[in-house]
Amino acid sequence: MNKKFAKHGFVGILIFLAAIAVFSIAAMLLWNWLVPPIFGLPAISYLQALGLMVLVRILLSGLPFNGIRAMRGAALWGKNNPIREKWMNMTEEERNEFVMRERGFHNHFHGHARGEGHAKGDDTKGKEND
Template structure:
């Protein structure tokens, strides 16, 4: 339980560090560009962080990660998942056994390999 708490704490601190750096970059870019281009006032760190939160609410563009993958999975299933779902237990065991050798760069095995194309010619 302690290791899970430590792991979660490090992830939370990492997220806070990332958010702080990102907010500082937004603040510096804003203060460098906006007052000179659009005659807008300079902003502080908390205002920059607020702009990031507002952009997340309005546009939904950050942060990417598990939530974005979860939302994407709702609309699009990976073809390999579809293949796995259609396999029985024996086929799955064979697939796992051959997953590191035998693909030759193709995720669905030999049926897409260039060896078939060369034998036809």
């Protein structure tokens, strides 16, 4: 391991731990400011706020490095996936057209949404002819 990588890794870990500490303190302060007066629940400590942050993370997004999520991602974008192979063989223009079509912009940009293909100035569409 080179020294530059070790230094950046150490700094990254410090920043991560500092962020956890700041968010836990913020959660504790907000809880203690809002919840006891509104709901009559007790105030919480720093460690309880940290635990609450972990609990919310688990409940809202699952555990990090979730095995099922990793397997699902591998199945969708694995090397033997025909959709991935087709995407990789597309030109940039074909990819852009595919994305626009999937987002619903294909008809608009090719004039179909504006009614092109009908005679210009044809205001009789939908009116009875006399």
